[in-house]
Amino acid sequence: MLTRNVLRNRTEDFTDEERSVLESAVERAQTHAAGQTVVRQRCAVDTSTVLVQGLMTRHVHAADGRRHLVAVHVPGDFVDLHAYVLKQLDHDLGALTDVTVALVPHAALDAIQARHPQMARRLWFLTLLDAAMHRQWVMRLASLSALQRVAHFLCEMNAKLLAIGQSDGQRFLLPMTQTDVGEACGLTNVHVNRVLRELREMALCSWRGAQVVLHDPVRLAATGLFAPDYLYLNPAMSLRVAGHTGDANAR
């Protein structure tokens, strides 16, 4: 079941019928090696991509070529669904690890939109989740210190991986270099290193190789001013995420 993680544990979910419609819309699976660019800016596309296994990045380029991440995608993310509507993308998609993706032709999405309006709305919802996350990334860059940014980023990844069963709430694998984290948080790799040391010394988290351990998720969320509302998780999952508004840290 290639698409089983799509919308998993969000406030909206597919019905069983819808999920099988989505599954049968998959044309084929494909793999890409770590480091490859999967979809390139400005190329017209007629297929969209569901990430099945591995991690992908979405990054924009400044006109001078500097690269910046706007999203880190986990399995279940319909990484370029918006290309179905926009027809060409304003950014690149890259493979952070070796990845498996499922390809969905836009013609199949046309059929879904014509025959399953409710399901089309759920696909729309998926793209709006991305937008909501973008807004938090804006907030993070604009309002948070380096320490807070990295803490916030780790909380977000923890929550997203928790939703698809790839974190237990404290431990998960995140095969990113400190340079990658810098590109996600608007920091240099050098400063990311210092911040991670500080988080380690504060006993909030550790990160050796790809293994991340959040020793105190609640305090980490407080440090990063993380509140997971914007992830639109379903109530059950929301309760399991540190920083949820039940913590009464709403403004």
Place this chain on the structure above:
Amino acid sequence: MLTRNVLRNRTEDFTDEERSVLESAVERAQTHAAGQTVVRQRCAVDTSTVLVQGLMTRHVHAADGRRHLVAVHVPGDFVDLHAYVLKQLDHDLGALTDVTVALVPHAALDAIQARHPQMARRLWFLTLLDAAMHRQWVMRLASLSALQRVAHFLCEMNAKLLAIGQSDGQRFLLPMTQTDVGEACGLTNVHVNRVLRELREMALCSWRGAQVVLHDPVRLAATGLFAPDYLYLNPAMSLRVAGHTGDANAR
């Protein structure tokens, strides 16, 4: 015609029939005074809002209450169309000036989605434009200096206002305080002031009261590393915007 600026001069546009469907989906118009909050975070909503006249801001709050803009909306923007799908918002919408808005009940949007799939796709497109702009805001905050950020912001506002006929390509009204600009660019009002002085001294632009004049749009775009691809303007409009890729400043 309250909705005439919706999708105006973008790569997708409504047919005449679709536009009249949208127009008749409007329940009523409404006004709000400058400074008012129009839609508040976390409130469930059953109506979406098209901005008809005036300017609105979209802003998120950090958990400590600090406010940050993620968008400045101009007439024709369907400012909270995403609430139709998300059901509740993760941010606030505020009136920057006195504004007129048109209210579209979600029930009317349900009808459109059921009966006009192609039109539904265009509404989806609208929300994806917002996401594309969010990505540029992320880039701006992460990769640009203060001077570049403000230059980029002014180029963006110029392009958006040009598309709806409220800029001539060099001159437009932008009734924002320097504090507002700071919240949009991740800067303090003090530093915004210094940056504007520098842009003035470089003979790139001036800003007295609400009147913005771009004395050299091309050089301003180059300064802010502005490339308008992400606005998905139609070809004719794209050519009129400084920084378009015909300038051969693509990476």
Place this chain on the structure above:
DNA sequence: CGTGAATTTGAGAGCCATCAATCTAAGTGG
């Protein structure tokens, strides 16, 4: 004119970038 908001300018401090060097770990080939 008086009042308050917004703009403008100055001085000092701090966070983070930059530059540079060292260290570690994981291959790779002989």
Place this chain on the structure above:
DNA sequence: CCACTTAGATTGATGGCTCTCAAATTCACG
């Protein structure tokens, strides 16, 4: 099994961009 290579992590020193605090000036408006 061990030099050799390379990518990434780590640490130090320095500098600059931007924030903070503070005060003066301009502007809008009643």
